[in-house]
Amino acid sequence: MSDTGHPHRIQLIRQGMVKHVAPHHWEELTPLLQEQRTYPSNTVISTRGSTLDHSLLLLDGIVARSIPRPDNERSTFVALQFRGDFVDLHAFPLKQLDHDVVAVTPSTVAVVQHDALKKVLDGNIEMSRTLWSLTLVDASIHRHWAMRNSAMRGFARVANFFSEIDARLCAATETYQDSYTIGITQTDIADATGMTPVHVNRVLKDLREDGCCSISNGHLQIIDRDRLHMRGDFDPAYLYLPGSEAPL
Amino acid sequence: MSDTGHPHRIQLIRQGMVKHVAPHHWEELTPLLQEQRTYPSNTVISTRGSTLDHSLLLLDGIVARSIPRPDNERSTFVALQFRGDFVDLHAFPLKQLDHDVVAVTPSTVAVVQHDALKKVLDGNIEMSRTLWSLTLVDASIHRHWAMRNSAMRGFARVANFFSEIDARLCAATETYQDSYTIGITQTDIADATGMTPVHVNRVLKDLREDGCCSISNGHLQIIDRDRLHMRGDFDPAYLYLPGSEAPL
DNA sequence: CGTATGCTTGAATCACGTCAACTGATGTGG
DNA sequence: CCACATCAGTTGACGTGATTCAAGCATACG
Numbered sequence: 001m002s003d004t005g006h007p008h009r010i011q012l013i014r015q016g017m018v019k020h021v022a023p024h025h026w027e028e029l030t031p032l033l034q035e036q037r038t039y040p041s042n043t044v045i046s047t048r049g050s051t052l053d054h055s056l057l058l059l060d061g062i063v064a065r066s067i068p069r070p071d072n073e074r075s076t077f078v079a080l081q082f083r084g085d086f087v088d089l090h091a092f093p094l095k096q097l098d099h100d101v102v103a104v105t106p107s108t109v110a111v112v113q114h115d116a117l118k119k120v121l122d123g124n125i126e127m128s129r130t131l132w133s134l135t136l137v138d139a140s141i142h143r144h145w146a147m148r149n150s151a152m153r154g155f156a157r158v159a160n161f162f163s164e165i166d167a168r169l170c171a172a173t174e175t176y177q178d179s180y181t182i183g184i185t186q187t188d189i190a191d192a193t194g195m196t197p198v199h200v201n202r203v204l205k206d207l208r209e210d211g212c213c214s215i216s217n218g219h220l221q222i223i224d225r226d227r228l229h230m231r232g233d234f235d236p237a238y239l240y241l242p243g244s245e246a247p248l
Numbered sequence: 249m250s251d252t253g254h255p256h257r258i259q260l261i262r263q264g265m266v267k268h269v270a271p272h273h274w275e276e277l278t279p280l281l282q283e284q285r286t287y288p289s290n291t292v293i294s295t296r297g298s299t300l301d302h303s304l305l306l307l308d309g310i311v312a313r314s315i316p317r318p319d320n321e322r323s324t325f326v327a328l329q330f331r332g333d334f335v336d337l338h339a340f341p342l343k344q345l346d347h348d349v350v351a352v353t354p355s356t357v358a359v360v361q362h363d364a365l366k367k368v369l370d371g372n373i374e375m376s377r378t379l380w381s382l383t384l385v386d387a388s389i390h391r392h393w394a395m396r397n398s399a400m401r402g403f404a405r406v407a408n409f410f411s412e413i414d415a416r417l418c419a420a421t422e423t424y425q426d427s428y429t430i431g432i433t434q435t436d437i438a439d440a441t442g443m444t445p446v447h448v449n450r451v452l453k454d455l456r457e458d459g460c461c462s463i464s465n466g467h468l469q470i471i472d473r474d475r476l477h478m479r480g481d482f483d484p485a486y487l488y489l490p491g492s493e494a495p496l
Numbered sequence: 497c498g499t500a501t502g503c504t505t506g507a508a509t510c511a512c513g514t515c516a517a518c519t520g521a522t523g524t525g526g
Numbered sequence: 527c528c529a530c531a532t533c534a535g536t537t538g539a540c541g542t543g544a545t546t547c548a549a550g551c552a553t554a555c556g
C-alpha cells in the first residue's frame with residue numbers, strides 16, 4: 001500500500017502552494033519531512049473519522065478529498081490537491097478527519113508528524129500564521145467548488161473545473177503548458193463536478209468540438225485557454241496563487 | 249447602514265461555536281469587542297475584493313457568505329452564519345475577502361479589530377490554535393455544502409439543509425426547539441441550495457406533506473426531526489458542534 | 497484467452513428550470 | 527382614503543438539461 005523511502009532521497013520542491021512559505025521558514029520545515037510514501041492510483045490514504053497524528057506534503061500525483069454519498073455506491077470529491085499542496089494540514093489543529101483522502105493518480109507524499117510540527121510552530125507565530133493561511137486557501141477553494149457545482153451548468157462547470165486544474169498545475173510546475181498528463185478518468189471528473197460519467201463524456205465532447213480543450217487517456221490538452229476561461233467564467237483570484245497580486 | 253452602540257451595552261454570549269473557546273481564553277477575547285453594529289436584512293456587510301482590518305462576532309441574526317453568479321442577476325450562498333459564529337475570522341490571516349458578506353435577516357455583530365487580536369494571539373499559541381480550528385470548522389461545513397449541492401436531489405438537499413439549520417440554531421441557543429423564527433425567504437433557500445425559487449417552493453410543499461417540517465413567513469417548524477434527518481441523510485459530525493464527541 | 501475497466505453513443509425518462517399568471521401582504525404618495 | 531407599486535409566495539404549462547438503462551468497443555491484465 002505504501003512505500004517508505006530513505007530520508008535523504010526526498011526531493012523537496014518549493015513549488016505550488018508551499019511557495020507561500022517564506023524561504024527562511026521553509027528551512028525550518030524541511031527537516032521535518034523524514035518519511036516518503038508512494039500510493040498507487042485509487043487507494044485510500046486516510047479514512048474519515050480517523051484521528052491523524054501527521055499531515056502530508058504532496059510531492060507528486062493528484063489526491064482527492066472525498067465524501068461518500070448516502071447511497072454509498074460512489075463518492076463526491078470536494079477538493080483536489082496537486083504537488084506542492086499540504087494535504088490534511090487542517091488535521092493539525094482539528095485532528096479528526098471528516099472526509100476520506102484518496103490518491104486519484106499514483107502519488108508520492110512526504111510525512112510531517114504533528115508533534116514535530118508543533119515544536120516548530122510553538123516558537124514561531126509567523127510561520128504558524130502562514131500555515132493557517134494555507135488551510136484558509138483550501139477553504140476559499142471549497143467555497144468556489146460549492147458555487148461552481150451549485151450555480152453553473154454542465155458545460156461551464158467542466159470548463160471552469162479544467163481552468164482551475166490548468167492554473168494550479170501551472171503554479172505547481174512553474175511553467176505554462178499546453179498539455180498535462182494528469183491521468184484522471186471521466187468518472188473522477190464526474191465525482192468532482194457532481195455529474196454522471198455519461199454526461200461528463202458528452203460535455204467533454206462539446207468542449208472538444210468548441211475548441212476549448214480535449215482530454216483523452218488522462219491527457220489534458222488546452223487548445224484555447226482564453227476561450228476555456230470565457231466558457232467557464234474563470235477568475236483565478238480565489239486560488240490565491242503564489243505570485244498573484246493578492247498576497248497571503 | 250450600521251448602528252454603533254456603546255461598548256458596555258454589548259451582550260456577550262458564549263454560546264454556539266465560540267463555546268469552543270475556553271473560558272480563560274474567552275476572558276482575554278471579550279475586551280476586544282468594543283463596537284457593536286446592527287444591519288437591516290438584505291444589506292451587504294463586506295464586499296469581496298476588499299481588504300479587512302477587522303472580523304465580526306455574530307450576536308444575533310443570520311449572515312450569509314455570498315458569491316455573485318456569472319450572470320450577476322443573483323448570487324450563491326456558500327455558507328450561513330448564526331449567533332455565536334465568528335464571521336470572517338479567516339480574514340485575519342488572509343486579509344483579502346473572496347466573497348461578499350450579507351445580512352440575510354436583521355443582524356447584530358460585535359467588531360474585533362485585527363491589530364488588537366494580533367496582540368492577544370501573538371502571546372497565546374493555544375488560543376491562536378483554537379481560532380485556527382474555528383476557521384477549519386467553517387471549511388468542513390464548506391465541504392459538506394459542496395457535497396450536498398453536488399450529490400443530493402432537491403428533496404433530500406433541502407431536508408439536509410434544514411437539518412443543519414436546526415442543529416446549529418439549537419447549538420446557538422442551547423435549547424432544543426420545535427420552531428424557529430429565522431426570517432429567510434424561499435429565494436434565500438434557493439441561493440443556498442443551488443435551486444430555483446420555484447422549485448424550492450415545490451420541495452417545501454413536499455416536505456410539509458411528508459410530515460418533516462413546514463416553513464411559512466420565515467418561521468421554520470420541525471414537525472418530525474427524525475424523519476427530517478432520515479430524508480436528508482443527516483449526520484451532524486461535520487459541524488463539530490461544541491459538546492459533541494468530536495473535540496477540537 | 498476471458499474478465500475488468502474506461503470510453504462512447506442512443507433512446508427513454510425525469511428532475512428541474514423557465515415563463516407566466518395570479519394571489520396576498522406591505523408600503524408609499526397624492 | 528384609494529391607487530399604485532413592490533415583493534414573497536403559489537401554481538400551471540412547457541421546455542430542457544441531466545440521469546438512467548443499455549449496448550458496443552476498445553485496451554489492459556492475470
